[in-house]
Amino acid sequence: QVQLQESGPGLVKPSQTLSLTCTVSGGSISSGSYYWSWIRQPAGKGLEWIGRIYTSGSTNYNPSLKSRVTISVDTSKNQFSLKLSSVTAADTAVYYCARVPVEMATIFDYWGQGTLVTVSS
Amino acid sequence: DIQMTQSPSSLSASVGDRVTITCQASQDISNYLNWYQQKPGKAPKLLIYDASNLETGVPSRFSGSGSGTDFTFTISSLQPEDIATYYCQQYDNLPQYTFGQGTKLEIK
Numbered sequence: 001q002v003q004l005q006e007s008g009p010g011l012v013k014p015s016q017t018l019s020l021t022c023t024v025s026g027g028s029i030s031s032g033s034y035y036w037s038w039i040r041q042p043a044g045k046g047l048e049w050i051g052r053i054y055t056s057g058s059t060n061y062n063p064s065l066k067s068r069v070t071i072s073v074d075t076s077k078n079q080f081s082l083k084l085s086s087v088t089a090a091d092t093a094v095y096y097c098a099r100v101p102v103e104m105a106t107i108f109d110y111w112g113q114g115t116l117v118t119v120s121s
Numbered sequence: 122d123i124q125m126t127q128s129p130s131s132l133s134a135s136v137g138d139r140v141t142i143t144c145q146a147s148q149d150i151s152n153y154l155n156w157y158q159q160k161p162g163k164a165p166k167l168l169i170y171d172a173s174n175l176e177t178g179v180p181s182r183f184s185g186s187g188s189g190t191d192f193t194f195t196i197s198s199l200q201p202e203d204i205a206t207y208y209c210q211q212y213d214n215l216p217q218y219t220f221g222q223g224t225k226l227e228i229k
Contacts, residue, residue, distance in 0.1 A: 037218075039218075046208065046220055046221070046222050046223050047165065047208060047210075047220040047223075048220070049217070049218035049219070049220070052216070060215075060216050062217065063122075063217075096164055096165075098164075104170070105212065105216065106153050106155065106170065106171065106212035107155050107167055107170050107210075107212075108157075108165070108167065108210075108218075109167055111164035111165060111166075112164065113163070113164055114164055
């Protein structure tokens with residue numbers, strides 16, 4: 001059974017860069033069968049898709065965040081990562097990593113447990 | 122951008138009740154509509170995909186219907202463990218994934 005686990009600093013200062021990593025276990029991130037995605041959720045609010053990456057390194061981003069987002073993959077570590085630059089309090093949220101099957105690219109079938117990132121000085 | 126309007130935002134019902142949540146897309150999305158259940162402090166869980174298909178292992182009291190712009194999610198007989206927030210989610214070929222605002226379901 002595949003598992004995803006987010007990790008990274010829980011506190012980031014305004015204007016700095018938020019960096020998170022998702023470690024995938026129980027399956028190879030380089031199988032070619034999945035996209036790997038980031039989604040966030042501010043406290044008490046809804047879900048917002050941030051972007052996704054394929055094994056090849058090809059990325060797609062939410063247009064509303066595209067100028068500040070970089071998603072990368074490290075197949076040797078079975079990990080993918082999120083960087084969000086120039087953060088403000090509005091970026092405070094629980095950040096989830098999730099898996100998207102290539103053959104059914106409309107769904108998120110497995111999710112990490114989420115990690116809370118607070119933007120504050 | 123495709124906007125998703127989900128209603129109601131909250132709902133109170135009794136155990137055994139039939140519960141219905143709706144989701145409307147701002148343009149035709151065919152059947153690219155999924156439903157998730159999120160319990161407090163947990164990640165969302167996929168329940169229904171492609172508007173009407175039940176994910177493996179999900180109880181049959183959950184169902185979905187619709188196509189185009191109007192979709193419905195139904196719990197045929199509400200159980201105490203169904204207390205959660207439910208989200209619809211659409212996909213378009215940009216690609217872009219968009220979630221509804223969520224429906225918080227409580228027991229009356």
